[in-house]
Amino acid sequence: MPVMRLIKSICLAILLAAFAASTISAQGATQAMQQDPACQSLTPAAAGGPLPKDQDTVVVRWLGWTNYELAYRGNVYLLDAYYDRGPHSHPIGVMPKDFKKANAIFIGHAHFDHISDAAAVAKQTGAIVVGASFGSEVVAKEGLPAKQFKAVKGGEVMQYPGVTVEAALGHHNVIATQVPAGHLEKQAATLKVASLDQPLTEEETKQAAAIRARGSRDPKIATDGVINYLFTFSNNFRVMIADSPGPVTDQQRALMQKVPSVDVAMLPYVDFDAGIPPLVELVKLFKPSTVFLGHHDGAGTMNWASNYPAALAIRDASAKTRTMEVVYRTPVCFNTMSKEMVIGW
Numbered sequence: 001m002p003v004m005r006l007i008k009s010i011c012l013a014i015l016l017a018a019f020a021a022s023t024i025s026a027q028g029a030t031q032a033m034q035q036d037p038a039c040q041s042l043t044p045a046a047a048g049g050p051l052p053k054d055q056d057t058v059v060v061r062w063l064g065w066t067n068y069e070l071a072y073r074g075n076v077y078l079l080d081a082y083y084d085r086g087p088h089s090h091p092i093g094v095m096p097k098d099f100k101k102a103n104a105i106f107i108g109h110a111h112f113d114h115i116s117d118a119a120a121v122a123k124q125t126g127a128i129v130v131g132a133s134f135g136s137e138v139v140a141k142e143g144l145p146a147k148q149f150k151a152v153k154g155g156e157v158m159q160y161p162g163v164t165v166e167a168a169l170g171h172h173n174v175i176a177t178q179v180p181a182g183h184l185e186k187q188a189a190t191l192k193v194a195s196l197d198q199p200l201t202e203e204e205t206k207q208a209a210a211i212r213a214r215g216s217r218d219p220k221i222a223t224d225g226v227i228n229y230l231f232t233f234s235n236n237f238r239v240m241i242a243d244s245p246g247p248v249t250d251q252q253r254a255l256m257q258k259v260p261s262v263d264v265a266m267l268p269y270v271d272f273d274a275g276i277p278p279l280v281e282l283v284k285l286f287k288p289s290t291v292f293l294g295h296h297d298g299a300g301t302m303n304w305a306s307n308y309p310a311a312l313a314i315r316d317a318s319a320k321t322r323t324m325e326v327v328y329r330t331p332v333c334f335n336t337m338s339k340e341m342v343i344g345w
């Protein structure tokens with residue numbers, strides 16, 4: 001055998017062996033996640049469900065609206081806390097009373113539909129509530145001790161076992177200023193007319209008002225009170241959460257100059273068509289491989305937006321980004337090393 005051919009054969013053999021080894025290890029991570037109860041159970045880890053067995057597994061679970069759970073190395077991190085959404089909403093399958101375990105609750109902003117259940121859950125679990133100062137009064141009114149609230153402005157770096165969390169100041173959505181005057185009101189009225197949903201009873205109206213009261217209406221929230229969080233797990237696996245699709249800010253840009261892209265982003269899809277352009281801007285900024293959409297699951301069915309138009313716009317803007325379609329409480333497991341994903345249920 002001529003020497004060159006021999007060298008070529010050896011190289012090919014080495015390449016094939018390397019490919020086989022990487023395939024086996026990849027299959028290994030997938031199989032391990034498939035067999036891990038944390039990747040199969042519909043019970044959130046925060047509500048007593050299983051925690052991931054592997055040191056390199058992160059479980060991402062959508063808990064309705066912009067609520068998520070991240071379970072990792074024996075710890076549970078909650079993002080936003082709006083579980084009791086009131087009458088005629090789709091039940092998420094967990095209510096504030098079910099929460100038993102959380103290390104920290106990261107609040108994106110202090111409007112009621114992001115913070116209303118933070119105090120209740122923090123009291124039960126001992127979790128620290130992290131968020132802009134606007135939230136401190138909200139949780140204090142609900143009886144949460146001041147030492148359980150950590151105020152952030154953006155720029156903070158927080159350490160937890162095996163994970164670093166960086167806060168960045170975002171901006172609230174300004175969609176009302178980007179559409180023709182009266183568009184959102186007209187949209188809401190039209191959806192109401194087309195819906196089979198019954199009007200709220202007097203009792204239900206009171207329930208809804210009580211939930212709305214567990215939030216802040218400070219107008220400064222728009223510019224000074226929306227916080228994004230970037231989680232960096234082992235092997236530099238990055239997860240970004242933004243809970244309002246506002247115009248891109250300097251802090252968001254600065255954060256994304258330090259990191260090239262994120263693996264997972266949880267992003268808000270609000271106000272149907274009108275919310276797609278600002279959502280796409282966040283996708284272009286964060287360059288996520290996988291996107292979870294939230295905030296589109298309003299009451300009834302007319303107020304629940306299909307992921308499809310948003311997912312299509314996201315794919316057009318960023319071909320490497322896939323948009324997840326998951327229902328409440330489905331565990332989605334990621335191996336931080338190989339980046340493989342396993343969707344339970």
Ligand SMILES: [Zn+2]
Nearest residue numbers: 109111172244
């Ligand atoms: Zn808001």
